Amino acid sequence: MSRIDANTIETVKSLEKYEAGFVTDIESEKAPKGLNEDIVRFISAKKNEPEWMLEYRLKAFRHWLTMPEPDWSKVNFPKIDYQDAYYYAAPKMTDRPNSLDEVDPKLLETYEKLGIPLREQEMLAGVAVDAVFDSVSVATTFKDKLKKEGIIFCSISDAIADYPDLVKKYMGSVVPYHDNKHACLNSAVFTDGSFVYIPEGVRCPMELSTYFRINELNTGQFERTLIIADKGSYVSYLEGCTAPMRDERQLHAAVVELITHDDAEIKYSTVQNWFPGDENGKGGIYNFVTKRGLCEGKNSKISWTQVETGSAVTWKYPSCVLKGENSQGEFYSVAITNNYQQADTGTKMIHIGKNTRSRIIAKGISAGNSDSTYRGQVKILPGAENARNFTQCDSLLIGNNCGAHTVPYIECKNPGANLEHEATTSKISDDQLFYCQQRGISEEDALALIVNGFCRDVMQHLPMEFAVEAQKLVGISLEGSVG
Amino acid sequence: MLLSIKDLAVEVDGKIILNGLSLDIKSGEVHAVMGPNGAGKSTLSYVLAGKPGYEVVSGSAELDGVDILSLEPEERAALGLFLAYQYPVEIPGVNMTTFLKVAVNALRKARGQDELNSLDMLKLIKKKQQSLGISDDMLKRSVNTGFSGGEKKRNEVFQMAMLEPKLAIMDETDSGLDIDALKAVSDGVNALRAEDRSFLIITHYQRLLDYIKPDIVHVLSGGKIVRTGGPELALELENKGYAEFIEDAA
Numbered sequence: 001m002s003r004i005d006a007n008t009i010e011t012v013k014s015l016e017k018y019e020a021g022f023v024t025d026i027e028s029e030k031a032p033k034g035l036n037e038d039i040v041r042f043i044s045a046k047k048n049e050p051e052w053m054l055e056y057r058l059k060a061f062r063h064w065l066t067m068p069e070p071d072w073s074k075v076n077f078p079k080i081d082y083q084d085a086y087y088y089a090a091p092k093m094t095d096r097p098n099s100l101d102e103v104d105p106k107l108l109e110t111y112e113k114l115g116i117p118l119r120e121q122e123m124l125a126g127v128a129v130d131a132v133f134d135s136v137s138v139a140t141t142f143k144d145k146l147k148k149e150g151i152i153f154c155s156i157s158d159a160i161a162d163y164p165d166l167v168k169k170y171m172g173s174v175v176p177y178h179d180n181k182h183a184c185l186n187s188a189v190f191t192d193g194s195f196v197y198i199p200e201g202v203r204c205p206m207e208l209s210t211y212f213r214i215n216e217l218n219t220g221q222f223e224r225t226l227i228i229a230d231k232g233s234y235v236s237y238l239e240g241c242t243a244p245m246r247d248e249r250q251l252h253a254a255v256v257e258l259i260t261h262d263d264a265e266i267k268y269s270t271v272q273n274w275f276p277g278d279e280n281g282k283g284g285i286y287n288f289v290t291k292r293g294l295c296e297g298k299n300s301k302i303s304w305t306q307v308e309t310g311s312a313v314t315w316k317y318p319s320c321v322l323k324g325e326n327s328q329g330e331f332y333s334v335a336i337t338n339n340y341q342q343a344d345t346g347t348k349m350i351h352i353g354k355n356t357r358s359r360i361i362a363k364g365i366s367a368g369n370s371d372s373t374y375r376g377q378v379k380i381l382p383g384a385e386n387a388r389n390f391t392q393c394d395s396l397l398i399g400n401n402c403g404a405h406t407v408p409y410i411e412c413k414n415p416g417a418n419l420e421h422e423a424t425t426s427k428i429s430d431d432q433l434f435y436c437q438q439r440g441i442s443e444e445d446a447l448a449l450i451v452n453g454f455c456r457d458v459m460q461h462l463p464m465e466f467a468v469e470a471q472k473l474v475g476i477s478l479e480g481s482v483g
Numbered sequence: 484m485l486l487s488i489k490d491l492a493v494e495v496d497g498k499i500i501l502n503g504l505s506l507d508i509k510s511g512e513v514h515a516v517m518g519p520n521g522a523g524k525s526t527l528s529y530v531l532a533g534k535p536g537y538e539v540v541s542g543s544a545e546l547d548g549v550d551i552l553s554l555e556p557e558e559r560a561a562l563g564l565f566l567a568y569q570y571p572v573e574i575p576g577v578n579m580t581t582f583l584k585v586a587v588n589a590l591r592k593a594r595g596q597d598e599l600n601s602l603d604m605l606k607l608i609k610k611k612q613q614s615l616g617i618s619d620d621m622l623k624r625s626v627n628t629g630f631s632g633g634e635k636k637r638n639e640v641f642q643m644a645m646l647e648p649k650l651a652i653m654d655e656t657d658s659g660l661d662i663d664a665l666k667a668v669s670d671g672v673n674a675l676r677a678e679d680r681s682f683l684i685i686t687h688y689q690r691l692l693d694y695i696k697p698d699i700v701h702v703l704s705g706g707k708i709v710r711t712g713g714p715e716l717a718l719e720l721e722n723k724g725y726a727e728f729i730e731d732a733a
Contacts, residue, residue: 435571440560440590445585449577
């Protein structure tokens with residue numbers, strides 16, 4: 001009789017385990033419920049946007065109306081009622097605060113509770129944070145210090161106002177508004193997000209980080225991130241996400257665009273811990289995200305690292321378009337699903353330039369009644385001489401009621417390319433757990449130890465400060481999956 | 484009495500494997516349990532360690548006066564019970580050093596001791612490692628993954644040295660070992676013999692007992708101890724085989 005099998009479904013107390021699940025009681029200003037052109041205009045007006053931005057939004061909205069829902073992924077959920085949500089919610093503030101002293105203390109408390117202190121003197125050395133609460137950015141730290149290096153790190157709303165030329169040039173250049181239904185919706189109603197520009201030859205001296213928080217009920221969060229690394233520059237960027245626990249499903253449709261010029265590098269890491277729903281699959285976030293990087297310049301590099309533990313449904317494929325000669329794309333992923341979570345995630349590596357290289361390491365862990373799919377595309381275009389790709393997909397199953405699927409799409413139009421694909425599926429055995437327990441390690445700790453071992457190849461690509469946090473998160477998100 | 488087993492009956496998959504087994508081990512003693520295939524030797528070691536699927540039908544087992552049969556495996560480990568496996572389990576991705584750190588600190592915590600910091604842990608590992616001839620390379624590799632048969636067994640003894648149990652159960656440690664490996668493993672065990680540490684050595688062959696001298700030898704057959712004697716009993720079995728005991732038990 002296996003213990004795992006018998007008790008997987010009866011996960012108890014998991015409601016207490018999502019530590020970020022509290023609600024901040026703060027007065028907020030919302031747009032009327034529903035979605036139409038007036039709402040799009042309302043959002044744009046709220047943000048005092050220039051005419052060209054409103055035009056972009058409206059163009060996207062009109063196109064969105066004509067687009068079908070993507071139906072090719074292996075996830076099931078009821079049809080989304082787009083009219084039954086709020087598209088703009090902001091904590092009430094008279095103006096955008098100039099310093100943290102003007103930020104509502106309740107907001108600062110919220111972030112402190114989440115372990116994200118915004119006060120610069122309390123910050124971990126070397127991490128600058130942009131905090132996005134529901135629809136707006138509430139604080140960006142270390143702005144001045146970065147400015148001395150010529151680095152721009154601010155909310156996307158500020159960037160539209162202060163750096164319109166950069167935004168106009170790059171926004172939509174990697175993920176066009178008509179790319180897919182979710183990205184199109186984002187292009188119409190995005191509310192805030194982060195903007196980063198690293199000038200030529202600058203190595204960003206600290207980790208940049210954005211922390212997204214959904215607080216309001218029935219509110220979608222549509223953030224937009226744009227990062228540009230000019231020639232020979234480098235930046236490491238981290239994104240974290242949480243939301244209160246609610247019975248209703250909430251929509252999160254983000255767009256992230258990265259651009260690297262010659263010899264530049266962007267390292268983008270995500271620790272995603274949106275509320276996954278309760279142990280019966282009630283509530284949770286729909287995480288429909290379009291992330292794509294363009295290696296525009298030669299010898300440039302984009303590296304995605306993601307640890308995905310949250311969300312009820314995840315639909316996400318951080319990708320690299322390898323256009324510049326000798327450019328490199330990397331994707332390191334850990335996706336953990338428990339209870340009734342569903343994840344369909346992977347990457348796309350599009351090789352256009354000569355000598356382009358890509359590397360994919362994807363680790364999927366499924367427990368409970370969850371379902372996890374790796375979906376990845378490797379495409380070698382005719383001009384991509386000597387392109388190389390290495391893909392490794394490993395799945396780990398815990399219990400007998402979960403599923404793991406690997407769906408690779410490989411398309412090669414250049415005979416000189418070199419492609420490798422490895423895939424494994426394994427199961428945590430009762431013998432492994434018992435061996436650990438015999439040595440004095442509790443069953444839950446043993447599970448976390450084994451799963452972290454399985455994910456090690458990916459975890460080691462996370463920035464040090466966050467690797468520890470991510471390891472803990474792995475343990476927490478699997479709690480209750482053995483009994 | 485360190486270990487006291489009384490009238491223990493154990494069922495696996497609905498079949499009685501141990502049937503009225505009694506056994507007492509005093510602190511500091513080395514006991515050998517010998518017996519034919521299918522006598523219930525491995526079942527004895529697993530049921531004491533708390534492996535799921537081994538159903539206790541009746542009887543009791545106490546370690547240091549504590550009834551262990553209702554405890555979780557890790558609680559038994561915290562009380563000082565250690566099982567050296569016949570077939571150590573592979574755990575890919577978890578390196579030996581990490582595994583030892585987690586295990587040692589889990590036990591220390593359960594025993595009310597302070598957890599060791601990384602530096603002290605490393606010192607402890609170095610010290611034990613040298614005396615057992617465990618290479619640095621082995622510590623970097625995943626637990627038992629890609630280890631040779633001899634390495635796996637030495638690794639079990641190494642873990643035993645790190646975790647400092649009161650009662651070490653060795654389940655057919657000699658199986659699959661060549662004579663050099665057998666000697667290395669035995670030397671490791673002998674070095675760990677102490678007044679406050681007892682051993683329960685489960686084996687099919689007398690050979691191992693040439694290297695690890697037992698104080699008392701038991702014959703297990705048909706799910707119970709059928710005879711108990713001194714070290715000479717092992718030699719007698721080597722000459723006569725288990726035939727008479729199998730008949731007795733039947």
